[in-house]
Amino acid sequence: MRRPPLSLVFSAIAMAYLAVGAAATLWLSQWIGNRWLVLAIVLAVLAPLLVYHVRRAFAPMNSLFRALAGSVASYRDGDYSISFHWDGKGDLGELVASHNRLGDTLREQRLSLVQRELLLDTMVQNTPVAMLLVDPSRRIIHGNLAARKALGEGRRLEGQDFSELLARAPVPMQEAFDRGGDGMFTVGDIENEEIYHLSRRVFRLNGRAHELVLLRQLTAELRRQEVQTWKKVIRVISHELNNSLAPIASLAHSGAELLRRGQYDRLPTALATIEDRARHLEGFIRDYARFAKLPAPRLEPIEWSRFVEQLRSQVDFAFDGIQGDAIARVDVAQLEQCLINLLKNAHESGSAPEEVRLQLRRVQDAWRIDILDRGTGMNDSVLSNALLPFYSTKRNGTGLGLALAREIAEAHGGRIALLNREGGGLCVSMVLPD
Numbered sequence: 001m002r003r004p005p006l007s008l009v010f011s012a013i014a015m016a017y018l019a020v021g022a023a024a025t026l027w028l029s030q031w032i033g034n035r036w037l038v039l040a041i042v043l044a045v046l047a048p049l050l051v052y053h054v055r056r057a058f059a060p061m062n063s064l065f066r067a068l069a070g071s072v073a074s075y076r077d078g079d080y081s082i083s084f085h086w087d088g089k090g091d092l093g094e095l096v097a098s099h100n101r102l103g104d105t106l107r108e109q110r111l112s113l114v115q116r117e118l119l120l121d122t123m124v125q126n127t128p129v130a131m132l133l134v135d136p137s138r139r140i141i142h143g144n145l146a147a148r149k150a151l152g153e154g155r156r157l158e159g160q161d162f163s164e165l166l167a168r169a170p171v172p173m174q175e176a177f178d179r180g181g182d183g184m185f186t187v188g189d190i191e192n193e194e195i196y197h198l199s200r201r202v203f204r205l206n207g208r209a210h211e212l213v214l215l216r217q218l219t220a221e222l223r224r225q226e227v228q229t230w231k232k233v234i235r236v237i238s239h240e241l242n243n244s245l246a247p248i249a250s251l252a253h254s255g256a257e258l259l260r261r262g263q264y265d266r267l268p269t270a271l272a273t274i275e276d277r278a279r280h281l282e283g284f285i286r287d288y289a290r291f292a293k294l295p296a297p298r299l300e301p302i303e304w305s306r307f308v309e310q311l312r313s314q315v316d317f318a319f320d321g322i323q324g325d326a327i328a329r330v331d332v333a334q335l336e337q338c339l340i341n342l343l344k345n346a347h348e349s350g351s352a353p354e355e356v357r358l359q360l361r362r363v364q365d366a367w368r369i370d371i372l373d374r375g376t377g378m379n380d381s382v383l384s385n386a387l388l389p390f391y392s393t394k395r396n397g398t399g400l401g402l403a404l405a406r407e408i409a410e411a412h413g414g415r416i417a418l419l420n421r422e423g424g425g426l427c428v429s430m431v432l433p434d
Contacts, residue, residue, distance in 0.1 A: 130215035138162045183419020195219045244281040297331030297411050315343045321360030338408045341401040342371045349375025366433045374425040
């Protein structure tokens, strides 16, 4: 049964009390001559009854208003399970219906949001990339399973101080964070090395700057890339050998024919071409053999200042670093060739010549050499493969420069890393122990 409109109920009560009041006034006027006294008596009796009935008539509406106010508070607290039933129509009925529709919409949105959060959390937790979210106070507010395994020995990382956690990490990882920006680094020795790619992004969350740290292990991927690279090497060498041996064989046959016919005047041209192709093949094989048979470094003491001046006589660069008679023990020839290649790469990167810089500084028990430029840098794909042998983005490149630099650094017991610089350009960082 539907409720009658409140305005109709109120009108009925008011008319009933007016009728009763008028009848009571007439009846009492016959006994009491003073009309004002009669009116006062009637009002004193009927007013409380009128107030009582009006409050009872409006009680359901007041209860509805209190319930609506309570539901708004529940919505604010995230509880969208409340709905109402109202028999009447009119404005109150439309208000209740609109409120119920709002609750249904909020419940659906909340359910969809929860499902998306579960899906996102599942993806984040199970991705092989280690992910850390660090707040402005350098506290970790989220770390997925890969991050726990890589940095926390399987334990939860939330709430820990990121700086303290990083202080317990391997030295190459600390150095990668100190350099800033994105880059690659290697942990472990040559026999058991693990290669990582570091990526860092800063964004604002709830009006505060947060940092997202991503650590991706590239060892297995790079091993697969190495297999593909060696296959490419075999194809390149086969192609180069065929390009030289085929014309040599053809010209040798032609020379024999010229000798048989007595046409000696054309022999010098054929022999010169054979010599040219043979020398080209000799140089090609020599370059590749030099990389494949890099000798063990012969360490000898050398003053950095003299070494830098000797390097400057062969390639231009700006220098920042240690002055005076600081001494290092290195294979001078190997390190010189390595740095010449790196500095030439920096000049060929599109950087202004004055922006090519060599930095030298002391770090713990080692020397750190940074080759800096303001060129185009490297995208993620090139950055991941640049240290592989025979990988090159240059049309006529051999792909041996950076790979040879890595071999020389590791032969000295050191390591090399590449990272893009903030503001553009590349940093090739080499660490050599004493």
